[in-house]
Amino acid sequence: MYTELFTPSFYTVNIATNADSLATWLLPSIKPCLTQHKIIAHFHVDDQSETHLLMQTGLVNASISAEPRAMQGCIAQPLGEMRYRLVANPEFVNTWFSQGLTREALTHAPAIIYNNKDQLHSNLLLQHFGLSPACYPHHVIPSSSAFAEAIFMGLGFGLVPDHQIEQRLKTGQLIDLMPKLNIEITLYWHHWKQQALALDQLTQHLLQHASENMNGAIK
Amino acid sequence: MYTELFTPSFYTVNIATNADSLATWLLPSIKPCLTQHKIIAHFHVDDQSETHLLMQTGLVNASISAEPRAMQGCIAQPLGEMRYRLVANPEFVNTWFSQGLTREALTHAPAIIYNNKDQLHSNLLLQHFGLSPACYPHHVIPSSSAFAEAIFMGLGFGLVPDHQIEQRLKTGQLIDLMPKLNIEITLYWHHWKQQALALDQLTQHLLQHASENMNGAIK
Known part of the structure; x- marks a missing residue:
């Protein structure tokens, strides 16, 4: 300093x-x-x-x-409380989750995580689907803005703070994959x-x- | 991993x-x-x-x-080549640089740097004004998006990649403080x-x- x-x-x-x-x-x-x-x-x-x-x-x-x-x-x-939602863009949902957010689909669809200490995503997929990070492909993007942009452009799906997705949820540019999920x-x-x-x-x-x-x- | x-x-x-x-x-x-x-x-x-x-x-x-x-x-x-410009919002310029970008003004106006290894800003102020970081107040914001947002909202001035400021320069929401500067x-x-x-x-x-x-x- x-x-x-x-x-x-x-x-x-x-x-x-x-x-x-x-x-x-x-x-x-x-x-x-x-x-x-x-x-x-x-x-x-x-x-x-x-x-x-x-x-x-x-x-x-x-x-x-x-x-x-x-x-x-x-x-x-x-x-x-900071709220997060699991989101993806419509094209990504059509490609990877056309049959819904199933355990099988989740082992193929690329996720996006912030870094390997990012437990928010791994805990979610473990608790709801019994999947550990070794079971699914995942990009690692340790930049909050690039992380969100990657999801907006359809590179993968992931948990994004409400603060960053408000407009895109309203306009349908993003889809909430688990609307009943309440991560705060x-x-x-x-x-x-x-x-x-x-x-x-x-x-x-x-x-x-x-x-x-x-x-x-x-x- | x-x-x-x-x-x-x-x-x-x-x-x-x-x-x-x-x-x-x-x-x-x-x-x-x-x-x-x-x-x-x-x-x-x-x-x-x-x-x-x-x-x-x-x-x-x-x-x-x-x-x-x-x-x-x-x-x-x-x-x-990634280009950078030294920018601030108009309100900030009115408050701190109403007499221009002078050495005296730069010792008072809060700068924004990415972290203490950020030599782009410190080299610029050293080479052009003979000022070391110890001579001017500076916020430290180690997040590329928050760094740019802080400048957009008028918390300080700093060097931002062209990629992040295109629209705001066109609309006058940001002012290029050293238009002849060419940092690539x-x-x-x-x-x-x-x-x-x-x-x-x-x-x-x-x-x-x-x-x-x-x-x-x-x-």
Whole structure:
């Protein structure tokens, strides 16, 4: 990290976050607060299991994570539920799921997963169809935007945050493959009990506004 | 990595790439080839300095990188030039650069960089204004899509690939801060001289189509 010599009118906070939050609701939610209070944000995208380690070692001041347990000296406050849907484009559905979302079809149709730690997809296919990742072909695309684009263009099917698919679901460019599925990930804001004023302001802002933006306009 | 038990009708390739390529031109370029030849792609987003290491250790079969030198036993072929522009939205320009892009203004206006290894921005400000990163406030946003969105919403200014800003430049939602600047990064496709048929097909496809998509429709 650089030692900062510039005018101290900005306050810098280091924030760990999951990749999907950073790619969707996080910046639209906090932009007004960052600008108003002159806060500079340094984001670290991490595997959620590292959240506590990053805070313990002082690399970050706060973090957004699905981990509900707060570390000693910290507070973990729920921010809202991030919803995901299993989707594909109509051409992909015609090609691979013309007989429906069957176990047999799922062993042939290319899935798209974020990385090999992506348990959301693997748990879904294991719980509902008894399939482990070794049983189905899957592209690995570790970029939230490219992951969603790959599904939009019909390279595969996968679990996408509601925030990224609202318009395409409405217009029929995407099909919800399991409409009764209800995947909601509760996200928590972890921060130290004793913290700087800027972090207090950011904390209050997030608790008030995060859930409004978390899933786009889909109700 | 998982051992793959599914129907062997797909061939899996492991590809290292820089984050900006994956977030912009790469998937639209290779999607037809992946679908036609039943290729499954496992992407690894890496710091470009790791490209050779990933290939040497066999973790990837091929890589996209700004590194022009091929490893022994490998070929590095140019794919095209990825162009970047220094941009901000009009409100941001009014607030911070009303007197122009001066050295003084740059020590106050919040920049946006991808991560602390992001030399594109730091080299630009060092070469043109004699400013090191310690001299200016900068948000750190290690997500290609969130990075661009942050600039679109006016959180800061920064270097964005042409691919992501075409429409917004045309409509005036973004302003080119240094129109005479010409930042073009040549990207290379590194692959082994001896390779599987699927990788030969992907290589031919990329050499033919990568440059068409690399900068969107901006000429």
